[in-house]
Amino acid sequence: ASPYRLSSAAMLIGLANGALYLTHGPWAYTVTLEQSVEKILGTRILGTRILGTHEWPMSERWMSFAAVLLGMIFSNWHRGHHRVDWLPEPAWLKNIGGGILMGTGAAIVPGGNDALILYGIPSLSPHALPAYVAMTIGIALALFMTRLVSGTTPKIECRGDICTGHL
Numbered sequence: 001a002s003p004y005r006l007s008s009a010a011m012l013i014g015l016a017n018g019a020l021y022l023t024h025g026p027w028a029y030t031v032t033l034e035q036s037v038e039k040i041l042g043t044r045i046l047g048t049r050i051l052g053t054h055e056w057p058m059s060e061r062w063m064s065f066a067a068v069l070l071g072m073i074f075s076n077w078h079r080g081h082h083r084v085d086w087l088p089e090p091a092w093l094k095n096i097g098g099g100i101l102m103g104t105g106a107a108i109v110p111g112g113n114d115a116l117i118l119y120g121i122p123s124l125s126p127h128a129l130p131a132y133v134a135m136t137i138g139i140a141l142a143l144f145m146t147r148l149v150s151g152t153t154p155k156i157e158c159r160g161d162i163c164t165g166h167l
Contacts, residue, residue: 005161020064029068032061109135 109116109131116135120128147153155166 006163007161029061029065032065035061105135105138
């Protein structure tokens with residue numbers, strides 16, 4: 001929303017995440033969904049181990065998941081974008097494809113880029129540096145392909161505390 005600066009919003013998100021981490025340990029709403037699906041299926045999604053001894057995700061995780069969803073809904077309402085648009089658009093396919101690629105990459109690399117940078121590389125984990133290099137090459141290839149297909153490279157312009165992307 002217009003009254004918030006980017007750094008203020010990032011600070012609020014960071015403080016909320018830090019409070020959750022201190023009171024609840026590492027958490028992610030995607031892990032809650034993954035644990036639930038694995039429990040329903042009776043097997044691990046990305047493995048062969050049977051979940052006989054695992055429990056359903058804690059109710060606190062489901063409350064955090066609900067808070068994330070309610071926060072997104074409130075944010076849209078606060079910005080004045082509170083209508084649901086069910087008409088399909090070509091951009092949906094690009095968004096779904098990008099999401100699938102990002103999800104696949106996060107599943108292959110334990111923890112994603114933040115875990116690589118904050119934990120993996122500093123702890124000299126053997127998978128971290130090769131995974132980070134592969135991720136960087138993948139980003140470079142995506143930018144190269146974007147330039148090859150569209151003739152332009154995406155640019156991010158930051159003025160003050162506001163960043164906008166242009167293709």
